[in-house]
Amino acid sequence: MNPETAGEKFQQLVSIMARLRAPDGCPWDREQTFDSIKPYTLEETYEVLQAIDQRDWPELAQELGDFMLQAVFYAQMASEQNLFRIEDALDAINQKLIRRHPHVFGEDTAESAKEVLKIWGEVKASEKRDKGKAAEGLLSGVPRALPSLVEAQQIASRAAGVGFDWENPEQVIEKLHEELAEFAEARRTASQDSLEDEMGDMLFVLVNLARFVKVDPEQALRRTNAKFRSRWSHIETRLAEENRKPQDATIEEMETLWQEAKRK
Numbered sequence: 001m002n003p004e005t006a007g008e009k010f011q012q013l014v015s016i017m018a019r020l021r022a023p024d025g026c027p028w029d030r031e032q033t034f035d036s037i038k039p040y041t042l043e044e045t046y047e048v049l050q051a052i053d054q055r056d057w058p059e060l061a062q063e064l065g066d067f068m069l070q071a072v073f074y075a076q077m078a079s080e081q082n083l084f085r086i087e088d089a090l091d092a093i094n095q096k097l098i099r100r101h102p103h104v105f106g107e108d109t110a111e112s113a114k115e116v117l118k119i120w121g122e123v124k125a126s127e128k129r130d131k132g133k134a135a136e137g138l139l140s141g142v143p144r145a146l147p148s149l150v151e152a153q154q155i156a157s158r159a160a161g162v163g164f165d166w167e168n169p170e171q172v173i174e175k176l177h178e179e180l181a182e183f184a185e186a187r188r189t190a191s192q193d194s195l196e197d198e199m200g201d202m203l204f205v206l207v208n209l210a211r212f213v214k215v216d217p218e219q220a221l222r223r224t225n226a227k228f229r230s231r232w233s234h235i236e237t238r239l240a241e242e243n244r245k246p247q248d249a250t251i252e253e254m255e256t257l258w259q260e261a262k263r264k
Helices: 003-021 027-031 034-053 057-080 086-099 113-130 148-161 169-189 192-212 217-240 251-263
Strands: none
Touching: 003 027, 003 057, 034 057, 034 217, 057 086, 148 192, 148 217, 169 192, 192 217, 217 251
């Protein structure tokens, strides 16, 4: 598909959205606001991730269309309020990509992904200075609205970027054992609030361990969730063959079926 064709189809999506929001358009679409659309944006994001996890490429094409609709929806509402247009959003990302890739579009060089990230950070810092944001703290750019696991990843990465970090994974594992011991002690002596604090500490250390071994903790947990779903489905299916449900089985029976699913 050439850029012209893609551009024409994108413009068609923009025109359809404008028609839906018109006075004689769709009553539901006309009623929506920036805030009312937010839950759908989150939902569509996770559906994109699910299609990727399942390697369902036709489904991913569909979900990416839904995902792009979210951006067009927001831009249409902004245009109606004379805030900005979709062209402004597209121009902003185009210019940002060019500006933050001087090793591609300029005269800088970068031979590794690490060097690219260094350049990206330097350009980003320069952009903030130009906007008068140089006095902001290191973590101020990490949105508090992020899911906590993603927020922890970004916080840890930024702190590590300025040298506040362990030297190797073994040190992180040692810290994890320390946090486990503190959690065990909190179970015996502390309040529920303290237990929550200690649990959070353990999770934060695990996020850092994942960073050291180059594993995305969000993706790792999603894979484990999918694995659990599959094995649990096997338990239910096998019990259903005997006209039984999990609540009718003993833990030993379910464990046997779990191991059976694992072998498969």
